[in-house]
Amino acid sequence: MSTTTRPIPDHISIWGELSDVDHILHHVDVPLAGRTVRTRVLQAGTGPELVLLHGTGGHLEAYARDIAGLALDFHVTAYDMVGHGWSDLPDQPYTIDVLSDHLVSLLDTLGIGRAHLSGESLGGWVAAWVAAHHPDRVDRLVLNTPGNIANKPEVMTRMRDSTMAAVRDPSDTTVRRRVEFLFHHKEMVTDELVNLRRQVYSRPGFVRAISNTLVLQDPEVRKDFAWDPSWVSRVTAPTLLLWTSHDPTGGLDEAEMLLGWLPDARLHVIEDAGHWPQWEQVDQFLETHHTWLVHGKDPS
Template identity: 75%
Template structure:
Protein backbone atom coordinates (compact mmCIF):
# COMPACT_ATOMS: atom_id res chain seq x y z
CA UNK A 1 0.00 0.00 0.00
CA UNK A 2 1.34 3.45 -0.88
CA UNK A 3 0.79 6.75 0.86
CA UNK A 4 0.76 10.17 -0.73
CA UNK A 5 1.73 13.67 0.24
CA UNK A 6 0.09 16.53 -1.57
CA UNK A 7 2.02 18.95 -3.70
CA UNK A 8 2.23 22.61 -2.66
CA UNK A 9 -1.07 24.47 -2.95
CA UNK A 10 -2.19 24.96 -6.54
CA UNK A 11 -2.53 28.40 -8.06
CA UNK A 12 -5.85 30.05 -7.19
CA UNK A 13 -8.71 28.60 -9.20
CA UNK A 14 -11.44 30.81 -10.62
CA UNK A 15 -13.96 31.71 -7.91
CA UNK A 16 -17.05 29.52 -7.98
CA UNK A 17 -19.27 32.49 -8.72
CA UNK A 18 -17.16 33.90 -11.58
CA UNK A 19 -19.44 35.02 -14.35
CA UNK A 20 -19.04 33.13 -17.61
CA UNK A 21 -19.24 35.56 -20.53
CA UNK A 22 -18.09 33.45 -23.46
CA UNK A 23 -15.56 30.83 -24.48
CA UNK A 24 -13.33 33.55 -25.91
CA UNK A 25 -13.47 35.35 -22.58
CA UNK A 26 -12.26 32.19 -20.84
CA UNK A 27 -9.30 31.98 -23.24
CA UNK A 28 -8.63 35.73 -23.51
CA UNK A 29 -5.60 35.79 -21.20
CA UNK A 30 -4.33 32.29 -22.02
CA UNK A 31 -1.51 31.82 -24.51
CA UNK A 32 -2.70 28.86 -26.57
CA UNK A 33 -2.30 27.23 -29.93
CA UNK A 34 -5.18 25.88 -32.02
CA UNK A 35 -4.15 23.71 -34.93
CA UNK A 36 -5.07 20.72 -37.06
CA UNK A 37 -2.85 17.64 -37.11
CA UNK A 38 -3.10 14.64 -39.42
CA UNK A 39 -3.30 11.43 -37.38
CA UNK A 40 -3.27 7.94 -38.95
CA UNK A 41 -6.07 5.71 -37.65
CA UNK A 42 -6.72 2.27 -39.10
CA UNK A 43 -5.90 3.11 -42.70
CA UNK A 44 -7.44 6.58 -42.52
CA UNK A 45 -5.75 9.93 -42.06
CA UNK A 46 -7.82 11.93 -39.58
CA UNK A 47 -7.47 15.70 -39.62
CA UNK A 48 -7.60 16.38 -35.89
CA UNK A 49 -8.40 19.70 -34.22
CA UNK A 50 -6.13 20.32 -31.22
CA UNK A 51 -5.78 23.07 -28.63
CA UNK A 52 -2.59 23.22 -26.54
CA UNK A 53 -1.56 25.52 -23.71
CA UNK A 54 0.70 25.71 -20.68
CA UNK A 55 3.91 24.02 -19.58
CA UNK A 56 4.62 21.14 -17.25
CA UNK A 57 3.59 17.48 -17.18
CA UNK A 58 1.42 16.46 -20.12
CA UNK A 59 -2.32 16.31 -19.48
CA UNK A 60 -4.70 15.23 -22.24
CA UNK A 61 -8.43 16.06 -21.98
CA UNK A 62 -11.06 13.90 -23.68
CA UNK A 63 -14.65 15.08 -24.20
CA UNK A 64 -17.86 13.06 -24.35
CA UNK A 65 -20.24 11.61 -26.96
CA UNK A 66 -20.96 14.10 -29.74
CA UNK A 67 -18.78 16.69 -28.02
CA UNK A 68 -15.78 18.85 -28.81
CA UNK A 69 -12.83 20.41 -27.00
CA UNK A 70 -14.82 23.49 -25.91
CA UNK A 71 -16.30 21.28 -23.20
CA UNK A 72 -13.18 22.28 -21.22
CA UNK A 73 -13.22 26.01 -22.02
CA UNK A 74 -13.75 26.99 -18.38
CA UNK A 75 -10.80 24.86 -17.19
CA UNK A 76 -8.02 25.37 -19.72
CA UNK A 77 -6.44 28.45 -18.16
CA UNK A 78 -6.49 26.96 -14.67
CA UNK A 79 -4.97 23.66 -15.80
CA UNK A 80 -2.38 25.33 -18.02
CA UNK A 81 -0.88 26.97 -14.93
CA UNK A 82 0.73 23.62 -14.03
CA UNK A 83 0.37 21.32 -17.03
CA UNK A 84 1.05 21.14 -20.74
CA UNK A 85 -2.63 20.73 -21.62
CA UNK A 86 -3.86 19.12 -24.82
CA UNK A 87 -7.58 19.17 -25.62
CA UNK A 88 -8.78 17.75 -28.92
CA UNK A 89 -11.80 16.70 -30.94
CA UNK A 90 -11.93 12.91 -31.05
CA UNK A 91 -12.24 11.16 -34.39
CA UNK A 92 -15.76 11.62 -35.75
CA UNK A 93 -16.42 14.52 -33.36
CA UNK A 94 -16.29 18.29 -33.36
CA UNK A 95 -14.27 19.59 -36.28
CA UNK A 96 -12.01 16.54 -36.62
CA UNK A 97 -12.24 14.16 -39.57
CA UNK A 98 -15.24 11.87 -40.09
CA UNK A 99 -13.81 8.66 -41.62
CA UNK A 100 -16.20 5.95 -42.72
CA UNK A 101 -15.61 3.47 -39.91
CA UNK A 102 -17.43 2.72 -36.64
CA UNK A 103 -16.01 4.84 -33.81
CA UNK A 104 -15.62 2.03 -31.32
CA UNK A 105 -13.47 2.31 -28.22
CA UNK A 106 -10.45 0.70 -29.87
CA UNK A 107 -10.65 3.17 -32.78
CA UNK A 108 -10.98 6.13 -30.40
CA UNK A 109 -8.02 4.79 -28.42
CA UNK A 110 -5.92 4.39 -31.58
CA UNK A 111 -6.72 7.99 -32.45
CA UNK A 112 -5.62 9.18 -28.99
CA UNK A 113 -2.35 7.25 -29.16
CA UNK A 114 -1.71 8.41 -32.72
CA UNK A 115 -2.22 12.01 -31.64
CA UNK A 116 0.14 11.57 -28.69
CA UNK A 117 2.74 10.12 -31.07
CA UNK A 118 2.31 13.02 -33.49
CA UNK A 119 2.78 15.50 -30.63
CA UNK A 120 5.77 13.67 -29.19
CA UNK A 121 3.96 12.76 -25.96
CA UNK A 122 5.33 9.52 -24.56
CA UNK A 123 3.30 9.41 -21.35
CA UNK A 124 0.56 11.69 -20.06
CA UNK A 125 -2.06 12.15 -17.44
CA UNK A 126 -5.47 11.49 -19.01
CA UNK A 127 -8.70 13.16 -17.89
CA UNK A 128 -11.78 11.99 -19.73
CA UNK A 129 -15.43 12.98 -19.38
CA UNK A 130 -18.21 10.50 -20.22
CA UNK A 131 -17.14 8.71 -23.44
CA UNK A 132 -13.73 10.31 -22.98
CA UNK A 133 -13.43 8.62 -19.60
CA UNK A 134 -14.21 5.27 -21.19
CA UNK A 135 -11.50 5.83 -23.82
CA UNK A 136 -9.01 6.99 -21.17
CA UNK A 137 -9.69 3.94 -19.00
CA UNK A 138 -9.39 1.55 -21.96
CA UNK A 139 -6.10 3.18 -22.91
CA UNK A 140 -4.77 2.87 -19.36
CA UNK A 141 -5.73 -0.83 -19.24
CA UNK A 142 -4.34 -1.79 -22.65
CA UNK A 143 -1.43 0.66 -22.99
CA UNK A 144 -0.23 1.23 -19.42
CA UNK A 145 3.13 2.56 -20.60
CA UNK A 146 1.39 5.67 -22.01
CA UNK A 147 -0.55 6.76 -18.91
CA UNK A 148 0.68 8.36 -15.70
CA UNK A 149 -2.44 9.23 -13.70
CA UNK A 150 -6.05 8.90 -14.70
CA UNK A 151 -9.14 11.01 -14.01
CA UNK A 152 -12.51 9.49 -14.91
CA UNK A 153 -15.00 12.35 -14.94
CA UNK A 154 -18.66 11.17 -14.90
CA UNK A 155 -17.67 8.25 -17.17
CA UNK A 156 -21.29 7.22 -17.54
CA UNK A 157 -23.36 4.04 -17.54
CA UNK A 158 -20.79 1.74 -16.00
CA UNK A 159 -23.61 -0.80 -15.54
CA UNK A 160 -24.41 -0.72 -19.27
CA UNK A 161 -28.11 -0.02 -18.68
CA UNK A 162 -30.14 -0.30 -21.93
CA UNK A 163 -32.44 2.57 -20.93
CA UNK A 164 -29.49 4.95 -20.54
CA UNK A 165 -28.11 3.90 -23.92
CA UNK A 166 -31.46 4.45 -25.59
CA UNK A 167 -31.98 7.88 -24.04
CA UNK A 168 -28.56 9.08 -25.17
CA UNK A 169 -29.03 7.61 -28.63
CA UNK A 170 -32.50 9.08 -29.11
CA UNK A 171 -31.64 12.58 -27.89
CA UNK A 172 -28.47 12.76 -29.96
CA UNK A 173 -30.11 11.49 -33.15
CA UNK A 174 -33.01 13.91 -32.72
CA UNK A 175 -30.65 16.86 -32.38
CA UNK A 176 -28.53 15.89 -35.40
CA UNK A 177 -31.44 15.04 -37.68
CA UNK A 178 -33.41 18.17 -36.72
CA UNK A 179 -30.74 20.63 -35.56
CA UNK A 180 -33.08 23.49 -34.74
CA UNK A 181 -32.28 25.65 -31.75
CA UNK A 182 -34.84 24.07 -29.43
CA UNK A 183 -33.90 20.44 -30.13
CA UNK A 184 -30.18 21.04 -29.82
CA UNK A 185 -30.68 23.04 -26.63
CA UNK A 186 -32.48 20.05 -25.10
CA UNK A 187 -29.52 17.81 -26.00
CA UNK A 188 -27.03 20.21 -24.41
CA UNK A 189 -29.26 20.71 -21.37
CA UNK A 190 -29.06 16.94 -20.75
CA UNK A 191 -25.48 17.58 -19.60
CA UNK A 192 -26.40 20.14 -16.95
CA UNK A 193 -28.06 20.06 -13.56
CA UNK A 194 -28.52 23.83 -13.72
CA UNK A 195 -30.25 24.29 -17.07
CA UNK A 196 -29.85 28.07 -16.92
CA UNK A 197 -26.12 27.55 -17.50
CA UNK A 198 -26.76 26.36 -21.07
CA UNK A 199 -25.61 29.33 -23.14
CA UNK A 200 -26.63 30.35 -26.62
CA UNK A 201 -22.96 30.02 -27.54
CA UNK A 202 -22.81 26.35 -26.51
CA UNK A 203 -26.02 25.60 -28.37
CA UNK A 204 -24.71 27.40 -31.44
CA UNK A 205 -21.46 25.42 -31.37
CA UNK A 206 -23.36 22.13 -31.19
CA UNK A 207 -25.58 23.21 -34.06
CA UNK A 208 -22.48 24.04 -36.10
CA UNK A 209 -21.04 20.57 -35.42
CA UNK A 210 -24.30 18.77 -36.07
CA UNK A 211 -24.80 20.52 -39.43
CA UNK A 212 -21.31 19.78 -40.76
CA UNK A 213 -21.41 17.99 -44.13
CA UNK A 214 -21.34 14.26 -43.42
CA UNK A 215 -22.16 14.51 -39.72
CA UNK A 216 -25.60 12.91 -40.07
CA UNK A 217 -23.81 9.75 -41.21
CA UNK A 218 -20.99 10.19 -38.68
CA UNK A 219 -23.37 10.29 -35.72
CA UNK A 220 -24.53 6.77 -36.57
CA UNK A 221 -20.89 5.70 -36.36
CA UNK A 222 -20.56 7.46 -32.99
CA UNK A 223 -23.67 5.83 -31.57
CA UNK A 224 -22.66 2.25 -32.36
CA UNK A 225 -21.45 2.16 -28.76
CA UNK A 226 -25.07 2.47 -27.62
CA UNK A 227 -25.85 -0.81 -29.45
CA UNK A 228 -25.61 -3.57 -26.80
CA UNK A 229 -24.33 -6.10 -29.32
CA UNK A 230 -21.38 -3.90 -30.33
CA UNK A 231 -20.90 -2.46 -26.86
CA UNK A 232 -20.34 -5.88 -25.27
CA UNK A 233 -16.83 -6.09 -26.71
CA UNK A 234 -15.83 -2.91 -24.87
CA UNK A 235 -18.30 -2.77 -21.96
CA UNK A 236 -17.03 -1.79 -18.53
CA UNK A 237 -15.95 -5.04 -16.88
CA UNK A 238 -13.78 -5.90 -13.85
CA UNK A 239 -11.54 -8.10 -16.01
CA UNK A 240 -10.04 -5.26 -18.05
CA UNK A 241 -10.69 -2.46 -15.55
CA UNK A 242 -8.72 -4.42 -12.97
CA UNK A 243 -5.64 -4.19 -15.19
CA UNK A 244 -5.45 -0.40 -14.81
CA UNK A 245 -2.29 0.27 -12.84
CA UNK A 246 -2.44 4.06 -13.02
CA UNK A 247 -3.61 5.83 -9.85
CA UNK A 248 -7.17 6.88 -10.64
CA UNK A 249 -9.48 9.63 -9.48
CA UNK A 250 -13.20 9.06 -9.96
CA UNK A 251 -14.82 12.46 -10.32
CA UNK A 252 -18.55 11.94 -9.87
CA UNK A 253 -21.55 14.19 -9.28
CA UNK A 254 -24.79 13.85 -7.36
CA UNK A 255 -26.99 14.64 -10.40
CA UNK A 256 -25.34 12.71 -13.24
CA UNK A 257 -28.13 11.50 -15.56
CA UNK A 258 -26.01 8.61 -16.88
CA UNK A 259 -25.08 6.86 -13.63
CA UNK A 260 -25.34 7.21 -9.87
CA UNK A 261 -22.93 6.74 -7.02
CA UNK A 262 -23.74 3.03 -7.02
CA UNK A 263 -21.82 2.84 -10.30
CA UNK A 264 -18.93 4.78 -8.79
CA UNK A 265 -18.86 2.11 -6.08
CA UNK A 266 -18.55 -0.56 -8.78
CA UNK A 267 -15.47 1.11 -10.23
CA UNK A 268 -13.94 1.63 -6.80
CA UNK A 269 -14.22 -2.12 -6.28
CA UNK A 270 -12.69 -2.95 -9.66
CA UNK A 271 -9.81 -0.48 -9.82
CA UNK A 272 -6.60 -1.43 -7.95
CA UNK A 273 -5.73 2.16 -6.96
CA UNK A 274 -8.67 4.56 -6.97
CA UNK A 275 -10.34 7.24 -4.90
CA UNK A 276 -13.64 9.08 -5.28
CA UNK A 277 -14.43 12.79 -5.26
CA UNK A 278 -18.10 13.76 -5.48
CA UNK A 279 -18.99 17.18 -6.85
CA UNK A 280 -22.37 18.20 -5.44
CA UNK A 281 -25.03 20.27 -7.15
CA UNK A 282 -23.79 19.37 -10.64
CA UNK A 283 -24.79 17.15 -13.55
CA UNK A 284 -22.80 15.42 -16.30
CA UNK A 285 -20.46 18.38 -16.90
CA UNK A 286 -18.87 19.33 -13.56
CA UNK A 287 -15.99 20.87 -15.48
CA UNK A 288 -18.43 23.55 -16.66
CA UNK A 289 -20.87 23.81 -13.73
CA UNK A 290 -18.23 23.67 -10.97
CA UNK A 291 -14.91 24.69 -12.57
CA UNK A 292 -13.22 25.78 -9.32
CA UNK A 293 -13.85 22.39 -7.68
CA UNK A 294 -12.95 20.55 -10.89
CA UNK A 295 -9.62 22.37 -11.06
CA UNK A 296 -8.84 21.89 -7.38
CA UNK A 297 -9.50 18.15 -7.61
CA UNK A 298 -7.20 17.84 -10.62
CA UNK A 299 -4.37 19.85 -9.08
CA UNK A 300 -4.54 17.97 -5.78
CA UNK A 301 -4.61 14.52 -7.38
CA UNK A 302 -2.33 14.95 -10.39
CA UNK A 303 0.37 16.87 -8.52
CA UNK A 304 0.43 14.52 -5.52
CA UNK A 305 3.74 12.80 -4.81
CA UNK A 306 4.08 9.18 -3.80
CA UNK A 307 6.23 8.53 -0.77
CA UNK A 308 8.88 5.81 -1.10
CA UNK A 309 7.54 2.42 0.01
Protein backbone atom coordinates in the same frame (compact mmCIF):
# COMPACT_ATOMS: atom_id res chain seq x y z
CA MET B 1 -27.64 61.46 -13.42
CA SER B 2 -26.38 58.18 -11.95
CA THR B 3 -26.06 54.99 -13.88
CA THR B 4 -25.92 51.43 -12.68
CA THR B 5 -23.32 49.19 -14.25
CA ARG B 6 -24.12 45.53 -14.34
CA PRO B 7 -21.28 43.29 -13.15
CA ILE B 8 -19.32 41.40 -15.77
CA PRO B 9 -20.50 37.76 -15.82
CA ASP B 10 -18.11 35.03 -14.73
CA HIS B 11 -18.45 33.52 -18.19
CA ILE B 12 -18.62 35.84 -21.19
CA SER B 13 -17.81 33.50 -24.04
CA ILE B 14 -15.88 30.34 -24.70
CA TRP B 15 -12.93 32.14 -26.25
CA GLY B 16 -13.12 34.88 -23.64
CA GLU B 17 -12.00 32.19 -21.20
CA LEU B 18 -8.72 32.00 -23.11
CA SER B 19 -8.23 35.74 -23.57
CA ASP B 20 -5.26 35.91 -21.21
CA VAL B 21 -3.58 32.56 -21.78
CA ASP B 22 -1.21 31.78 -24.63
CA HIS B 23 -2.55 28.88 -26.65
CA ILE B 24 -2.32 27.20 -30.03
CA LEU B 25 -5.34 25.95 -31.96
CA HIS B 26 -4.34 23.86 -34.94
CA HIS B 27 -5.05 20.70 -36.90
CA VAL B 28 -2.64 17.79 -37.03
CA ASP B 29 -2.68 14.76 -39.33
CA VAL B 30 -3.01 11.62 -37.24
CA PRO B 31 -2.44 8.16 -38.77
CA LEU B 32 -5.30 5.76 -38.05
CA ALA B 33 -5.89 2.36 -39.65
CA GLY B 34 -4.25 3.17 -42.96
CA ARG B 35 -5.72 6.65 -43.31
CA THR B 36 -4.92 10.11 -42.01
CA VAL B 37 -7.38 11.84 -39.68
CA ARG B 38 -7.15 15.62 -39.63
CA THR B 39 -7.56 16.27 -35.91
CA ARG B 40 -8.37 19.57 -34.23
CA VAL B 41 -6.16 20.27 -31.20
CA LEU B 42 -5.83 23.08 -28.67
CA GLN B 43 -2.72 23.30 -26.47
CA ALA B 44 -1.78 25.68 -23.67
CA GLY B 45 0.51 25.93 -20.66
CA THR B 46 3.72 24.24 -19.58
CA GLY B 47 4.50 21.39 -17.25
CA PRO B 48 3.45 17.74 -17.08
CA GLU B 49 1.32 16.56 -19.98
CA LEU B 50 -2.46 16.52 -19.44
CA VAL B 51 -4.88 15.42 -22.15
CA LEU B 52 -8.60 16.23 -21.92
CA LEU B 53 -11.20 14.02 -23.61
CA HIS B 54 -14.78 15.17 -24.26
CA GLY B 55 -17.95 13.06 -24.42
CA THR B 56 -20.33 11.69 -27.06
CA GLY B 57 -21.11 14.23 -29.77
CA GLY B 58 -18.82 16.74 -28.06
CA HIS B 59 -15.78 18.83 -28.90
CA LEU B 60 -12.86 20.43 -27.08
CA GLU B 61 -14.89 23.50 -26.04
CA ALA B 62 -16.39 21.29 -23.34
CA TYR B 63 -13.27 22.28 -21.37
CA ALA B 64 -13.22 25.96 -22.34
CA ARG B 65 -13.81 27.09 -18.75
CA ASP B 66 -10.91 24.97 -17.40
CA ILE B 67 -8.03 25.24 -19.85
CA ALA B 68 -6.64 28.52 -18.51
CA GLY B 69 -6.68 27.25 -14.93
CA LEU B 70 -5.20 23.87 -15.82
CA ALA B 71 -2.50 25.54 -17.93
CA LEU B 72 -1.04 27.00 -14.72
CA ASP B 73 0.09 23.48 -13.76
CA PHE B 74 0.18 21.47 -16.99
CA HIS B 75 0.87 21.43 -20.68
CA VAL B 76 -2.77 20.91 -21.63
CA THR B 77 -3.96 19.22 -24.81
CA ALA B 78 -7.67 19.21 -25.64
CA TYR B 79 -8.81 17.74 -28.93
CA ASP B 80 -11.82 16.70 -31.00
CA MET B 81 -11.96 12.92 -31.16
CA VAL B 82 -12.21 11.25 -34.56
CA GLY B 83 -15.77 11.67 -35.82
CA HIS B 84 -16.39 14.60 -33.50
CA GLY B 85 -16.23 18.38 -33.51
CA TRP B 86 -14.17 19.70 -36.39
CA SER B 87 -11.94 16.64 -36.77
CA ASP B 88 -12.33 14.36 -39.78
CA LEU B 89 -15.38 12.09 -40.05
CA PRO B 90 -14.19 8.84 -41.69
CA ASP B 91 -16.99 6.38 -42.37
CA GLN B 92 -16.33 3.61 -39.87
CA PRO B 93 -17.74 2.63 -36.46
CA TYR B 94 -16.12 4.71 -33.73
CA THR B 95 -15.82 1.91 -31.22
CA ILE B 96 -13.72 2.29 -28.08
CA ASP B 97 -10.70 0.61 -29.63
CA VAL B 98 -10.81 2.99 -32.62
CA LEU B 99 -11.17 6.07 -30.40
CA SER B 100 -8.33 4.79 -28.22
CA ASP B 101 -6.06 4.07 -31.19
CA HIS B 102 -6.73 7.62 -32.39
CA LEU B 103 -5.66 9.01 -29.01
CA VAL B 104 -2.46 6.95 -28.88
CA SER B 105 -1.60 7.95 -32.45
CA LEU B 106 -2.29 11.59 -31.57
CA LEU B 107 0.14 11.33 -28.64
CA ASP B 108 2.74 9.92 -31.04
CA THR B 109 2.10 12.70 -33.55
CA LEU B 110 2.44 15.39 -30.87
CA GLY B 111 5.58 13.79 -29.41
CA ILE B 112 3.93 13.06 -26.06
CA GLY B 113 5.31 9.91 -24.47
CA ARG B 114 3.27 9.77 -21.26
CA ALA B 115 0.43 11.92 -20.01
CA HIS B 116 -2.22 12.33 -17.39
CA LEU B 117 -5.63 11.65 -18.94
CA SER B 118 -8.86 13.31 -17.82
CA GLY B 119 -11.92 12.12 -19.70
CA GLU B 120 -15.58 13.04 -19.36
CA SER B 121 -18.33 10.52 -20.19
CA LEU B 122 -17.25 8.74 -23.41
CA GLY B 123 -13.84 10.38 -22.93
CA GLY B 124 -13.49 8.63 -19.57
CA TRP B 125 -14.27 5.30 -21.19
CA VAL B 126 -11.60 5.92 -23.83
CA ALA B 127 -9.07 7.08 -21.24
CA ALA B 128 -9.60 3.96 -19.13
CA TRP B 129 -9.28 1.70 -22.19
CA VAL B 130 -5.99 3.33 -23.13
CA ALA B 131 -4.73 2.96 -19.56
CA ALA B 132 -5.62 -0.75 -19.61
CA HIS B 133 -4.12 -1.50 -23.02
CA HIS B 134 -1.25 1.02 -23.15
CA PRO B 135 -0.19 1.42 -19.51
CA ASP B 136 3.18 2.85 -20.52
CA ARG B 137 1.45 5.95 -21.95
CA VAL B 138 -0.56 6.96 -18.87
CA ASP B 139 0.56 8.55 -15.61
CA ARG B 140 -2.62 9.30 -13.63
CA LEU B 141 -6.28 9.11 -14.60
CA VAL B 142 -9.35 11.18 -13.90
CA LEU B 143 -12.58 9.48 -14.97
CA ASN B 144 -15.11 12.31 -14.96
CA THR B 145 -18.76 11.12 -14.86
CA PRO B 146 -17.87 8.19 -17.16
CA GLY B 147 -21.53 7.20 -17.33
CA ASN B 148 -23.60 4.03 -17.45
CA ILE B 149 -20.99 1.67 -16.06
CA ALA B 150 -23.80 -0.86 -15.54
CA ASN B 151 -24.78 -0.76 -19.24
CA LYS B 152 -28.43 0.00 -18.50
CA PRO B 153 -30.55 -0.31 -21.67
CA GLU B 154 -32.75 2.66 -20.78
CA VAL B 155 -29.71 4.95 -20.47
CA MET B 156 -28.38 3.72 -23.82
CA THR B 157 -31.75 4.35 -25.46
CA ARG B 158 -32.05 7.85 -24.03
CA MET B 159 -28.51 8.76 -25.08
CA ARG B 160 -28.99 7.40 -28.60
CA ASP B 161 -32.41 8.95 -29.19
CA SER B 162 -31.65 12.41 -27.80
CA THR B 163 -28.34 12.69 -29.64
CA MET B 164 -29.70 11.44 -32.96
CA ALA B 165 -32.71 13.77 -32.71
CA ALA B 166 -30.43 16.77 -32.24
CA VAL B 167 -28.20 15.83 -35.17
CA ARG B 168 -31.06 15.06 -37.54
CA ASP B 169 -32.76 18.34 -36.62
CA PRO B 170 -30.03 20.77 -35.43
CA SER B 171 -32.55 23.44 -34.48
CA ASP B 172 -32.12 25.57 -31.39
CA THR B 173 -34.84 23.63 -29.58
CA THR B 174 -33.55 20.10 -30.13
CA VAL B 175 -29.86 20.90 -29.66
CA ARG B 176 -30.57 22.97 -26.56
CA ARG B 177 -32.51 20.06 -25.10
CA ARG B 178 -29.54 17.75 -25.77
CA VAL B 179 -27.04 20.15 -24.14
CA GLU B 180 -29.33 20.82 -21.17
CA PHE B 181 -29.33 17.09 -20.48
CA LEU B 182 -25.68 17.49 -19.43
CA PHE B 183 -26.38 20.20 -16.86
CA HIS B 184 -27.91 20.29 -13.40
CA HIS B 185 -28.16 24.09 -13.66
CA LYS B 186 -29.76 24.33 -17.07
CA GLU B 187 -29.71 28.12 -16.95
CA MET B 188 -25.94 27.86 -17.47
CA VAL B 189 -26.42 26.58 -21.02
CA THR B 190 -25.51 29.55 -23.22
CA ASP B 191 -26.66 30.42 -26.72
CA GLU B 192 -23.02 30.26 -27.77
CA LEU B 193 -22.62 26.69 -26.57
CA VAL B 194 -25.85 25.60 -28.24
CA ASN B 195 -24.93 27.27 -31.53
CA LEU B 196 -21.49 25.67 -31.55
CA ARG B 197 -23.18 22.28 -31.27
CA ARG B 198 -25.62 23.27 -34.00
CA GLN B 199 -22.72 24.15 -36.28
CA VAL B 200 -20.96 20.84 -35.57
CA TYR B 201 -24.17 18.85 -36.05
CA SER B 202 -24.80 20.64 -39.36
CA ARG B 203 -21.47 19.59 -40.88
CA PRO B 204 -21.80 17.55 -44.09
CA GLY B 205 -21.67 13.88 -43.17
CA PHE B 206 -22.30 14.38 -39.46
CA VAL B 207 -25.51 12.32 -39.38
CA ARG B 208 -23.46 9.37 -40.62
CA ALA B 209 -20.66 10.21 -38.16
CA ILE B 210 -22.92 10.33 -35.11
CA SER B 211 -24.47 7.03 -36.22
CA ASN B 212 -20.94 5.62 -36.21
CA THR B 213 -20.48 6.91 -32.65
CA LEU B 214 -23.85 5.70 -31.37
CA VAL B 215 -23.04 2.10 -32.24
CA LEU B 216 -21.69 2.08 -28.68
CA GLN B 217 -25.29 2.37 -27.47
CA ASP B 218 -26.12 -0.90 -29.26
CA PRO B 219 -25.86 -3.72 -26.69
CA GLU B 220 -24.46 -6.15 -29.28
CA VAL B 221 -21.61 -3.80 -30.22
CA ARG B 222 -21.14 -2.49 -26.70
CA LYS B 223 -20.59 -5.94 -25.16
CA ASP B 224 -17.08 -6.12 -26.65
CA PHE B 225 -16.07 -2.89 -24.88
CA ALA B 226 -18.44 -2.68 -21.91
CA TRP B 227 -17.02 -1.77 -18.51
CA ASP B 228 -16.01 -5.10 -17.03
CA PRO B 229 -13.43 -6.25 -14.45
CA SER B 230 -11.73 -8.40 -17.11
CA TRP B 231 -10.12 -5.28 -18.58
CA VAL B 232 -10.75 -2.58 -15.96
CA SER B 233 -8.60 -4.53 -13.50
CA ARG B 234 -5.64 -4.03 -15.86
CA VAL B 235 -5.66 -0.26 -15.25
CA THR B 236 -2.60 0.22 -13.07
CA ALA B 237 -2.54 4.02 -13.24
CA PRO B 238 -3.73 5.71 -10.04
CA THR B 239 -7.30 6.67 -10.84
CA LEU B 240 -9.67 9.30 -9.52
CA LEU B 241 -13.37 8.67 -10.07
CA LEU B 242 -14.90 12.11 -10.31
CA TRP B 243 -18.64 11.82 -9.77
CA THR B 244 -21.34 14.41 -9.18
CA SER B 245 -24.46 14.65 -7.05
CA HIS B 246 -26.80 14.92 -10.08
CA ASP B 247 -25.26 12.89 -12.91
CA PRO B 248 -28.15 11.74 -15.15
CA THR B 249 -26.17 8.80 -16.58
CA GLY B 250 -25.16 6.90 -13.46
CA GLY B 251 -25.27 7.05 -9.67
CA LEU B 252 -22.77 6.41 -6.92
CA ASP B 253 -23.65 2.71 -7.00
CA GLU B 254 -21.86 2.55 -10.33
CA ALA B 255 -18.88 4.40 -8.92
CA GLU B 256 -18.69 1.76 -6.21
CA MET B 257 -18.59 -0.94 -8.90
CA LEU B 258 -15.53 0.72 -10.46
CA LEU B 259 -13.87 1.10 -7.08
CA GLY B 260 -14.13 -2.66 -6.71
CA TRP B 261 -12.61 -3.33 -10.12
CA LEU B 262 -9.79 -0.78 -10.28
CA PRO B 263 -6.55 -1.72 -8.48
CA ASP B 264 -5.76 1.84 -7.33
CA ALA B 265 -8.76 4.19 -7.28
CA ARG B 266 -10.37 6.90 -5.19
CA LEU B 267 -13.80 8.50 -5.40
CA HIS B 268 -14.52 12.22 -5.15
CA VAL B 269 -17.99 13.72 -5.51
CA ILE B 270 -18.59 17.27 -6.74
CA GLU B 271 -21.85 18.58 -5.37
CA ASP B 272 -24.45 20.65 -7.21
CA ALA B 273 -23.46 19.55 -10.72
CA GLY B 274 -24.72 17.23 -13.44
CA HIS B 275 -22.75 15.50 -16.19
CA TRP B 276 -20.45 18.48 -16.82
CA PRO B 277 -18.80 19.46 -13.52
CA GLN B 278 -15.98 21.02 -15.57
CA TRP B 279 -18.47 23.69 -16.62
CA GLU B 280 -20.85 23.96 -13.66
CA GLN B 281 -18.29 23.82 -10.81
CA VAL B 282 -15.07 25.11 -12.31
CA ASP B 283 -13.22 25.91 -9.06
CA GLN B 284 -13.91 22.46 -7.62
CA PHE B 285 -12.94 20.80 -10.89
CA LEU B 286 -9.62 22.65 -11.03
CA GLU B 287 -8.79 22.11 -7.38
CA THR B 288 -9.55 18.40 -7.69
CA HIS B 289 -7.17 18.06 -10.64
CA HIS B 290 -4.47 20.07 -8.88
CA THR B 291 -4.68 17.95 -5.73
CA TRP B 292 -4.81 14.59 -7.53
CA LEU B 293 -2.42 15.18 -10.42
CA VAL B 294 0.11 17.63 -8.96
CA HIS B 295 0.28 16.44 -5.37
CA GLY B 296 -0.91 12.86 -5.80
CA LYS B 297 -3.34 13.24 -2.95
CA ASP B 298 -6.95 12.15 -2.50
CA PRO B 299 -9.08 15.30 -3.01
CA SER B 300 -11.56 14.04 -0.44
